[in-house]
Amino acid sequence: EPEVTQTPSHQVTQMGQEVILRCVPISNHLYFYWYRQILGQKVEFLVSFYNNEISEKSEIFDDQFSVERPDGSNFTLKIRSTKLEDSAMYFCASIGPEAFFGQGTRLTVV
């Protein structure tokens, strides 16, 4: 079965620090997404990425967020200056056409 890999599984960071969440999507997929799930809430779309550029982003995805695919395999989500409300599970999904999710990164901002 296809597998999406995310690292780290859990990250604790101080408010104001930068974090980078990493994902290795399924190799022959072309669309990659980041989603966020705050504890007890729904899975929220953040951004989609196609052909090495952002194809769509939500209102959550403000200037503090960025994505890139630096080496053709890894797909990263960077949060420049974390806030307490950024604490959530962050899921990477690889689309082709169903979404296959990584195991998630639990981000805790203290």
Place this chain on the structure above:
Amino acid sequence: QKEVEQNSGPLSVPEGAIASLNCTYSDRGSQSFFWYRQYSGKSPELIMSIYSNGDKEDGRFTAQLNKASQYVSLLIRDSQPSDSATYLCAVNRDDKIIFGKGTRLHILP
């Protein structure tokens, strides 16, 4: 109107019975429809996808799609305690997959 709506539950179903989960969506341009299962603290796991009107069966799971009514459902036959989870309905519109809030299902032993 929310893009994808589900009853949050919890839906309690006796073991061995049929669990019925429902979802409505607002955009008639939606092209494909998915059901995901999510255990607490885990990532969503795809269990069914459906693209055309009618029923699609896979083991104990049956997905039903009615595009005219903008309605998707998931039936789980012979419910097991391991089916207790949150079930997420998702809709693909213009290559963006939008999730409902999910329905919590509790199978009573």
